[in-house]
Amino acid sequence: xxxxxxxxxxxxxxxxxxxxxxxxxxxxxxxNIHEIxxxxxxxxxIEEEQEFALSVKTATSKIQQAIDRIKEMHSYELPAIITWxxxxxxxxxxxxxxxxD
Amino acid sequence: xxxxxxxxxxxxxxxxxxxxxxxxxxxxxxxNIHEIxxxxxxxxxIEEEQEFALSVKTATSKIQQAIDRIKEMHSYELPAIITWxxxxxxxxxxxxxxxxD
Amino acid sequence: xxxxxxxxxxxxxxxxxxxxxxxxxxxxxxxNIHEIxxxxxxxxxIEEEQEFALSVKTATSKIQQAIDRIKEMHSYELPAIITWxxxxxxxxxxxxxxxxD
Numbered sequence: 001x002x003x004x005x006x007x008x009x010x011x012x013x014x015x016x017x018x019x020x021x022x023x024x025x026x027x028x029x030x031x032n033i034h035e036i037x038x039x040x041x042x043x044x045x046i047e048e049e050q051e052f053a054l055s056v057k058t059a060t061s062k063i064q065q066a067i068d069r070i071k072e073m074h075s076y077e078l079p080a081i082i083t084w085x086x087x088x089x090x091x092x093x094x095x096x097x098x099x100x101d
Numbered sequence: 102x103x104x105x106x107x108x109x110x111x112x113x114x115x116x117x118x119x120x121x122x123x124x125x126x127x128x129x130x131x132x133n134i135h136e137i138x139x140x141x142x143x144x145x146x147i148e149e150e151q152e153f154a155l156s157v158k159t160a161t162s163k164i165q166q167a168i169d170r171i172k173e174m175h176s177y178e179l180p181a182i183i184t185w186x187x188x189x190x191x192x193x194x195x196x197x198x199x200x201x202d
Numbered sequence: 203x204x205x206x207x208x209x210x211x212x213x214x215x216x217x218x219x220x221x222x223x224x225x226x227x228x229x230x231x232x233x234n235i236h237e238i239x240x241x242x243x244x245x246x247x248i249e250e251e252q253e254f255a256l257s258v259k260t261a262t263s264k265i266q267q268a269i270d271r272i273k274e275m276h277s278y279e280l281p282a283i284i285t286w287x288x289x290x291x292x293x294x295x296x297x298x299x300x301x302x303d
Contacts, residue, residue: 088284183290
């Protein structure tokens, strides 16, 4: 079983740092980073910020470790971390399994 | 239970307007906007357009209201609106629940 | 039933070519392309590349054909191809079904 872990950071540098750490620690096979604008409510005000989103492809068995590692490294008090299960091309899913084993 | 609602708009202004309205109306906790190129079939031709994608993080119980509000505000006759269920970091999911309650 | 097929390419040209082919072949209703930075492990090294991501909206019954067509056209030895099931606005899902029938 495989999953996406999706999180956001305040800079591209932080996104790349987290991405490299997850791949080096075999908590992710591949990570895609893209620039976003975020709109959210914080302490009663609507805030808008430029951020960077990470889409982390990993084994479902590694999700909790990946979440814990992201929270340890992250500069935010409460980072946005969501996950969902994926399927896909069998050869590619096998590669994700190998890279995170 | 929590979900992503994903939709697209023709301008960044429209994306931001919908995002702010959903957050103000407690139909979303946080929205990420990014620029896309869309390729699709319309009346027999392949069309390509620049658009903006919104990834709306919300409670699953608010999905239908969020979809209805997006359709009311949207400039398109048939806006692309898709959803999928998410899991994630417990603290962050709790924050989504609180922001949409 | 409907799904996203998500894949990445090394250029925008390749992304657009695959997107047009899938839509023309009724293997997708609509495709959103955006620029990404990818971080992954390849033969023991951490690699970083600029790529383009395709989010392909289609009928779940067309996923395998879409995956096969992407693999035939793709310049990579092992393209990243993942999928997940979606729900959404009934009118829009009906349009996806019609465009891929």
